[in-house]
Amino acid sequence: MPDSPVVAVAYSGGRDSTALLHATARSAQDLGLRVLALHVHHGLSAHADDWLAHCREQCEAWAASGLPVQFLFRRLDGQPGAAQSIEAWAREGRYEALQAMAKEQGADLLLLAQHRRDQAETFLLQSLRGAGVAGQAAMPALQQRGGLTWVRPWLGRSREAVEAYLQAHGLGFIDDDSNLDPRYARNRLRLQVWPVLSESFPQAEAALAQSAQWAQQALDLQREMAAHDLALLASEAGLDLRQLRQLSPARASNALRAWLLQVLDDPAPASLVLRLLEEAEVHGRWPCAAGELHLYRGLLSLQAVAPASPVSPRSSLQLDLSRPGLYPQPGWQGAWQVELVQNEGASEDVLRCLTMRERSGGEQFQPHVKGLPRSLKKCFQDQAVPAWLRQGPLLFCGDELVFVSGLGMDARRLAEPGAPQLRLSWIPDARL
Incomplete structure (x- = not known):
């Protein structure tokens, strides 16, 4: 069905993505859809080639049985940067590869297999790192990114429900040995903390996932308030810091962080936000990753650093x-x-x-x-x-x-x- 509407599924071969891919392919069979199984070969494990072969064989077997599924994969190149963790490098590379494969095949919907336990873990990890509302909001159920709609349809499902689906359909999956490596924070949480937590608080998974939902609502409210304030305080020339500081401290901080996110393309460090709110008067300069923030007559603007040119600008x-x-x-x-x-x-x-x-x-x-x-x-x-x-x-x-x-x-x-x-x-x- 080359001309059928297409939906993509991120498919690592693990238990969660195997269940989601199979369930999606079964539904697509009745709806006349084509399903893309998108696999990313990270090259970090000695078993990566075996996992790739397993995923391909699994999809070929399902396709032979009549399920409308097509397997695609991409290998990641390069390595983490000097200040980048392996987890962050792999995550960013994986999202870029998934997005590229989906768009090449004409898909505008990509499904991810995270479930309620994943959401609860993310909320807890972010809280332990001292994250604010944006971090505690954890993973959105739906997100527009790079011209693609990313959806996590199982955020409300328990891990036990996913395992029950696997058993009911006799599905084989990959057990990633790196999930037992305590060097990674999420693994330590799963192996050492979660068993004790769930035994002492049986409703911990549902409660923490619910807290993430409340954080998402609070984040939406913050964004709405910031958009309202920046419409009055910001322009192409910069941000009116004098007027911003007339707002309440919490509201001023919220608007400033939103404006910095717009101009820097990344969340600003809390230390920079505090310095701008406490130190900024009429003039000043503050270095940042994207260049230098300049304050002149109460107007804050970003001046990106242009690369030095070998040609002298003094010549007419x-x-x-x-x-x-x-x-x-x-x-x-x-x-x-x-x-x-x-x-x-x-x-x-x-x-x-x-x-x-x-x-x-x-x-x-x-x-x-x-x-x-x-x-x-x-x-x-x-x-x-x-x-x-x-x-x-x-x-x-x-x-x-x-x-x-x-x-x-x-x-x-x-x-x-x-x-x-x-x-x-x-x-x-x-x-x-």
Whole structure:
């Protein structure tokens, strides 16, 4: 059924994924669906090749019996980074491989086999690590990621229910010997802590999984509140830290963490959040993984660190920017963007023969048509342009200043109303 709708299942060959794959394939047979069994060969165990062979043979046997299942696999390359655990490296590589295989086959739904015990363990582990609500929310039942819908349909099922399914259908599965290795935190929890916990508190699994659900609701509420606050406090230029600090401490921390997640693409360390809330006044700089956070006149922004260029940015260059497009300038660590506009632009003639160079001192800039030319330093101060945004190039047409990065077009070089015109923008490499 090559043209049938397709659903993917992450299939390691272990007990949980074996049960989920088999149950999905049985349901798909009645619904006219095609099932992809996606296996990731991590290369971490001496038995990895045997596991791959088992999974392939299992799927081939099921397909021969009439189940609409197709086996696919991918091997992981590389190794963990210097500050990365084997668990984290394997998890990230596995998700990337699963996503790639699913999308290549046209699947937009991927099923994962975690059950209620897994959810309870995750909640407990995150709590022991001092995680906040985001960590205690554990694993979502449904998640949109990379153009794919990831679903964990068995988060409400007990491990005993999964084992009962395996026995009822006589399904063979792989026992991963690494699950007995106490070096891994989850294994220590399962082997040493969970038996005692469940004996003393028989409802621990259900109770901890329920706590994860409450944490998920709290996390949703935090995100809604952060979205409301950031709509008022954040812009492309940055975050208004003065207004943010007028909120209650908990609400300010929540909004700041949400904004940092947006600009850094990763959760910010708690120490950085505290420093920004406690130390930030009017000006300041704070290093972070993505570059450097800058505070200027109460506005917090991220300045990514661009790679050093072997070409000196001090040399002048002749440019023709009279056509729309993006014009990279490697020696200046940025690019000119040229766009057609109806107003506030320059004519093609002005942009055809330009000279790009850095500030030399004494330049005069006129920000408004009815204004007067003023020194660049004064214009930067009036427009609250921070020092790190004043380092871009200037454009001249002959001896006349045309454009200043951080300020825009000199009003004396604007085209006549109604005439064809183009707008310039200077984009640092870090923003490209």
